[in-house]
Amino acid sequence: MSEVLVVVDHVEGAVGKPTAELLAIAGRLGEPSAVFFGPGAEGAVDILGRFGAQKIYSVPDPALVDHLVAPKAEALAQLVESVGPAAVLIVSGGEGKEVAARLSIKLESGLVTDAVDVQPGEQGLVTTQNVFAGAYTTYSRVTQGTPIITVKPNSATPQPAQAAGTLERVEVQISSEAKAARVTERKPRQQTGRPELTEASIVVSGGRGTGGDFSEVEAFADSLGAAVGASRAAVDSGWYPHSYQVGQTGKTVSPQLYVASGISGAIQHRAGMQTSKTIVAVNKDEEAPIFELVDFGVVGDLKKVLPQATEEITKRKG
Amino acid sequence: MNIVVCVKYVPDATAERRFDEVDNTVDRAGVDGLLSELDEYAVEEALAIRDAHGGEVTVLTVGPAPAADAVRKSLQMGIDKGVHVLDDAVHGSDSAATSLVLAAAVEKIGADAPVDLVICGMASTDGSMGVVPAMVAERLDLPQVTLASQVEVDGETVRVRRDGDTATEYVEASTPLVLSVTDQCNEPRYPSFKGIMAAKKKPVQTWSLADLGVEPARVGLAAAWTEVVSFEARPARSAGQIVTDEGDGGQKLAEYLAVQKFA
Ligand SMILES: Cc1cc2nc3c(=O)[nH]c(=O)nc-3n(C[C@H](O)[C@H](O)[C@H](O)COP(=O)(O)OP(=O)(O)OC[C@H]3O[C@@H](n4cnc5c(N)ncnc54)[C@H](O)[C@@H]3O)c2cc1C
Numbered sequence: 001m002s003e004v005l006v007v008v009d010h011v012e013g014a015v016g017k018p019t020a021e022l023l024a025i026a027g028r029l030g031e032p033s034a035v036f037f038g039p040g041a042e043g044a045v046d047i048l049g050r051f052g053a054q055k056i057y058s059v060p061d062p063a064l065v066d067h068l069v070a071p072k073a074e075a076l077a078q079l080v081e082s083v084g085p086a087a088v089l090i091v092s093g094g095e096g097k098e099v100a101a102r103l104s105i106k107l108e109s110g111l112v113t114d115a116v117d118v119q120p121g122e123q124g125l126v127t128t129q130n131v132f133a134g135a136y137t138t139y140s141r142v143t144q145g146t147p148i149i150t151v152k153p154n155s156a157t158p159q160p161a162q163a164a165g166t167l168e169r170v171e172v173q174i175s176s177e178a179k180a181a182r183v184t185e186r187k188p189r190q191q192t193g194r195p196e197l198t199e200a201s202i203v204v205s206g207g208r209g210t211g212g213d214f215s216e217v218e219a220f221a222d223s224l225g226a227a228v229g230a231s232r233a234a235v236d237s238g239w240y241p242h243s244y245q246v247g248q249t250g251k252t253v254s255p256q257l258y259v260a261s262g263i264s265g266a267i268q269h270r271a272g273m274q275t276s277k278t279i280v281a282v283n284k285d286e287e288a289p290i291f292e293l294v295d296f297g298v299v300g301d302l303k304k305v306l307p308q309a310t311e312e313i314t315k316r317k318g
Numbered sequence: 319m320n321i322v323v324c325v326k327y328v329p330d331a332t333a334e335r336r337f338d339e340v341d342n343t344v345d346r347a348g349v350d351g352l353l354s355e356l357d358e359y360a361v362e363e364a365l366a367i368r369d370a371h372g373g374e375v376t377v378l379t380v381g382p383a384p385a386a387d388a389v390r391k392s393l394q395m396g397i398d399k400g401v402h403v404l405d406d407a408v409h410g411s412d413s414a415a416t417s418l419v420l421a422a423a424v425e426k427i428g429a430d431a432p433v434d435l436v437i438c439g440m441a442s443t444d445g446s447m448g449v450v451p452a453m454v455a456e457r458l459d460l461p462q463v464t465l466a467s468q469v470e471v472d473g474e475t476v477r478v479r480r481d482g483d484t485a486t487e488y489v490e491a492s493t494p495l496v497l498s499v500t501d502q503c504n505e506p507r508y509p510s511f512k513g514i515m516a517a518k519k520k521p522v523q524t525w526s527l528a529d530l531g532v533e534p535a536r537v538g539l540a541a542a543w544t545e546v547v548s549f550e551a552r553p554a555r556s557a558g559q560i561v562t563d564e565g566d567g568g569q570k571l572a573e574y575l576a577v578q579k580f581a
């Protein structure tokens with residue numbers, strides 16, 4: 001069975017859930033091998049093995065983390081040349097997609113971005129994508145080279161597996177051209193104690209209808225153990241940080257439950273949440289387009305509805 | 319600064335978008351198009367840099383005949399001149415092929431005076447892959463400073479803030495480079511009446527693949543490295559249950575969530 005390379009998504013060594021999901025997908029397609037960029041692979045051996053990584057290629061060269069995108073693409077290209085994997089899987093995020101893009105050109109290999117599923121097929125892997133703000137589902141195949149696929153978080157369920165997780169250190173040559181864009185400073189996002197927006201199974205978002213006070217939205221989110229999101233109107237007004245924006249120019253989320261409160265449901269917002277399994281809205285305007293999408297909607301003032309719901313949920317929990 | 323700004327002509331996102339039943343490509347003929355909204359931020363950034371540091375900006379688009387609209391709109395906003403790569407062979411091109419054509423066009427534009435900056439939008443509003451800027455950078459062997467939410471140009475140094483997936487990053491590189499900007503970067507201007515009039519006199523060149531020395535066999539649907547095997551419209555969401563708050567809306571919401579096992 002061929003190896004399938006999974007690029008590990010980690011923050012200073014802490015491995016995120018999307019990586020475990022990719023390892024589960026890789027397990028369907030071949031033998032999962034993790035690729036760990038930057039120092040600290042030793043600390044991740046245990047968790048990567050537990051989710052199915054047979055091998056862990058560690059590429060500790062600090063150039064990989066001190067520069068943007070290009071060195072990772074170079075390192076991956078060298079690894080693909082030497083390993084000959086059946087596919088390369090990368091978490092779909094800003095940097096992941098760009099690494100995949102450069103790699104695709106280097107290897108003259110087909111690239112599929114934002115896949116929500118990858119399955120083995122008779123004529124090669126079949127990837128599933130949601131396009132046009134989720135209005136269509138497409139099934140695609142890579143017809144040239146090594147399939148390079150970026151996969152959205154929440155596209156698979158991590159599978160506990162007892163795999164070897166054998167650490168193998170890899171030396172790569174990083175060109176000086178690839179080191180031309182330097183990361184001079186990195187400010188990690190403030191931790192909120194809530195789940196990561198793109199990984200959460202429940203997301204509660206607030207929009208202009210909050211009037212600038214997100215406390216009802218946050219309290220409701222916390223009663224459900226949810227992540228908090230925001231519309232662009234709320235972000236542009238400075239009410240919530242941009243990193244929480246859901247939509248075309250923010251994050252795409254696909255949780256089990258999405259609650260839109262005080263959000264009208266503009267096409268650009270829908271683009272980021274339309275594939276959520278269950279959609280709920282609270283909006284005081286019964287004509288708001290968001291109601292076209294919902295499984296359950298409350299026409300009412302979120303300032304009254306959300307606190308009452310929060311109280312009721314907390315009471316039920318006992 | 320010699321700047322090239324890449325813009326795409328896309329189907330209007332508020333119109334219904336569909337797939338062509340014949341070749342599984344995006345049906346661009348059936349709907350009205352426009353300059354991708356996200357590329358307006360690239361145009362604005364190019365204008366701001368030119369106005370602060372001097373130089374000239376060329377707008378570059380690869381697309382069918384109506385894509386000339388995207389060039390015109392950019393010229394109306396204040397860009398100096400335009401290049402439209404128009405060739406039937408381009409139809410159905412994937413990102414890799416598009417980046418090949420864009421890179422060749424940037425090189426041709428740079429034949430007169432070297433290009434210092436290639437500025438792109440963060441993603442096209444139709445395909446929304448956000449990969450073309452990185453691919454163009456790879457093909458031109460240039461550094462990329464992408465997804466910038468804030469840009470500062472200081473001589474040959476470009477510094478940006480990039481709101482990354484897990485951290486805010488500050489990135490810097492020297493020109494020549496490929497820059498892509500997000501919608502956080504600036505506020506695109508509207509074309510003024512003067513701008514609209516001035517645009518009529520600005521030079522626009524139309525180039526074919528032959529002008530760029532790109533083999534037609536390397537682009538288009540047949541050359542794509544991926545293939546859409548099939549597609550389906552997602553089933554419309556069935557009408558949900560809507561209640562009006564009469565003092566118990568929150569309780570009803572809680573009850574629904576409990577029944578659905580979310581709470
Ligand atoms: C290029 C581009 C990219 C964009 N990207 C994004 C994106 O990524 N994400 C995004 O969200 N938008 C994006 N937008 C903006 C989008 O078009 C909308 O403007 C935006 O989503 C509106 O946000 P909103 O729903 O919070 O505000 P509004 O449209 O103003 O809606 C507010 C809603 O709150 C309701 N309301 C008011 N008060 C209350 C109350 N007390 N209780 C309950 N309901 C109340 C109102 O009835 C209304 O429906 C983008 C736009 C462009 C042009």
Ligand SMILES: Nc1ncnc2c1ncn2[C@@H]1O[C@H](COP(=O)(O)O)[C@@H](O)[C@H]1O
Pocket residue numbers: 324325326327354356357360378379380381413416420437438439440441442443445446447448449450451
């Ligand atoms: N056909 C095209 N012509 C000119 N620029 C393009 C074209 N396609 C993509 N781009 C540029 O690349 C960016 C990202 O596009 P994409 O990778 O398609 O999401 C866009 O914002 C444009 O700046």
